[in-house]
Amino acid sequence: MGIWILNAQVVASGNELETRHILVEGNTIESIIDAASGQPDTAGHTVVDAAGKLLAPGLIDMHVHLRDPGFEHKETIATGTRSAARGGFTTIACMPNTRPVIDTVETVQYVLDKAKTEGVVRVLPYGCITKNELGRELTDFDALKAAGVIGYTDDGVGVQSAQMMKDAMAKAASIGLPVIAHCEDNTLVEGAWVSEGAFSKKHGLKGIPNESEAIHVGRDILLAEATGVHYHVCHVSTEQSVRLIRHAKQFGIKVTAEVCPHHLLLSDEDIPGMDANWKMNPPLRTPRDVQACIEGLLDGTIDIVVTDHAPHSEEEKARGVDLAPFGIVGFETAFPLLYTKFVATGQWTLQFLVDKMTKLPAQVFGLKQGTLEVGKTADLTIIDLEQEKEVNPAEFASKGRNTPFTGWKLKGWPAWTMVDGKVVWSEQ
Ligand SMILES: NC(=O)N[C@@H](CC(=O)O)C(=O)O
Numbered sequence: 001m002g003i004w005i006l007n008a009q010v011v012a013s014g015n016e017l018e019t020r021h022i023l024v025e026g027n028t029i030e031s032i033i034d035a036a037s038g039q040p041d042t043a044g045h046t047v048v049d050a051a052g053k054l055l056a057p058g059l060i061d062m063h064v065h066l067r068d069p070g071f072e073h074k075e076t077i078a079t080g081t082r083s084a085a086r087g088g089f090t091t092i093a094c095m096p097n098t099r100p101v102i103d104t105v106e107t108v109q110y111v112l113d114k115a116k117t118e119g120v121v122r123v124l125p126y127g128c129i130t131k132n133e134l135g136r137e138l139t140d141f142d143a144l145k146a147a148g149v150i151g152y153t154d155d156g157v158g159v160q161s162a163q164m165m166k167d168a169m170a171k172a173a174s175i176g177l178p179v180i181a182h183c184e185d186n187t188l189v190e191g192a193w194v195s196e197g198a199f200s201k202k203h204g205l206k207g208i209p210n211e212s213e214a215i216h217v218g219r220d221i222l223l224a225e226a227t228g229v230h231y232h233v234c235h236v237s238t239e240q241s242v243r244l245i246r247h248a249k250q251f252g253i254k255v256t257a258e259v260c261p262h263h264l265l266l267s268d269e270d271i272p273g274m275d276a277n278w279k280m281n282p283p284l285r286t287p288r289d290v291q292a293c294i295e296g297l298l299d300g301t302i303d304i305v306v307t308d309h310a311p312h313s314e315e316e317k318a319r320g321v322d323l324a325p326f327g328i329v330g331f332e333t334a335f336p337l338l339y340t341k342f343v344a345t346g347q348w349t350l351q352f353l354v355d356k357m358t359k360l361p362a363q364v365f366g367l368k369q370g371t372l373e374v375g376k377t378a379d380l381t382i383i384d385l386e387q388e389k390e391v392n393p394a395e396f397a398s399k400g401r402n403t404p405f406t407g408w409k410l411k412g413w414p415a416w417t418m419v420d421g422k423v424v425w426s427e428q
């Protein structure tokens with residue numbers, strides 16, 4: 001007995017949709033048939049009616065924070081993966097800035113075990129570049145790889161020493177895994193929480209300059225060229241970073257990059273006041289930077305979209321902008337935000353958005369998921385492109401409520417998520 005998904009709208013190309021019936025048996029996509037050839041015999045099978053809704057490969061998010069172990073008051077693997085499922089994600093890659101950080105085989109094992117027993121989506125862990133993310137000593141890359149990490153990163157902080165980064169890249173290159181970099185030069189940031197721009201000027205605040213990010217991007221591109229590593233840039237937010245990555249790609253350097261919905265949709269000029277739900281790292285930059293990120297995504301300089309889902313407790317976010325931690329949640333608003341603001345407005349095709357969240361992340365990180373094909377594992381997402389509702393953090397499956405998008409009226413809400421042939425979330 002399998003599951004027939006009937007009358008699903010699948011992306012053909014551009015904005016063109018085709019109606020398909022899809023049979024899932026066990027954990028596999030058994031057949032995909034053209035609806036024009038008639039209704040299949042569904043006797044003995046479960047039927048899911050997807051009429052009028054988009055069926056896409058399960059969304060993939062290569063940059064998320066699950067907070068487990070150590071910060072379970074912010075999120076757990078159980079709540080974080082449910083939040084991901086609700087956002088239409090079926091594969092997520094989690095950052096190692098937990099407590100303890102993911103810098104030992106035991107912690108990798110803990111995350112993988114917990115994901116298997118309590119998680120509802122695929123969880124791929126990253127391991128730290130340096131022990132405790134302190135930037136002083138490299139972790140055991142070989143042991144972490146054997147334990148199952150898919151790349152190395154000190155996300156949350158930048159690797160300050162160029163020599164340390166070069167050693168990390170050389171080692172990662174020798175064992176065929178990528179280095180994923182949070183790009184931030186601490187000496188240029190010191191205590192600021194917003195970028196240098198209209199908001200910081202208006203309020204007389206010290207601003208974070210664009211160079212604090214781009215200086216690392218430039219440095220690391222040169223180190224990637226020297227070592228031959230696959231270098232992936234986290235949460236690109238500045239015009240200068242986009243320019244450097246574009247140039248590096250033209251030179252054939254193995255660099256890839258990601259951008260978050262908030263850096264495509266918000267600038268520092270949108271910050272309403274001293275509200276920590278608008279505090280994230282990197283900060284919201286100027287409208288010019290937002291434009292550069294959009295252009296970078298459109299011309300392929302930026303390869304993929306990620307959420308950087310970064311839940312914090314309400315109590316932590318209420319400490320005031322100086323003391324509150326950086327970060328906003330992202331799983332449950334990512335697709336509706338980008339669909340409503342870029343696809344429904346005619347700026348991007350639906351195919352472009354779906355590819356940036358499925359096929360391309362799979363390609364960049366060498367995953368077998370990300371496409372809709374017979375014989376593949378059934379990781380699927382049904383999205384209601386027409387349903388319109390307001391962002392309401394009280395409805396989130398995440399423990400985090402920290403979002404600047406509260407009250408935004410959006411379309412394109414995920415309605416049903418399947419991982420490995422099992423329905424892990426359904427609107428009804
Ligand atoms: N993005 C954030 O603002 N915060 C992240 C860290 C990070 O992604 O650098 C976090 O762990 O909270």
Ligand SMILES: [Zn+2]
Pocket residue numbers: 155156157182234235281282
């Ligand atoms: Zn980061």
Ligand SMILES: [Zn+2]
Pocket residue numbers: 063064065095155156308310
């Ligand atoms: Zn992050």
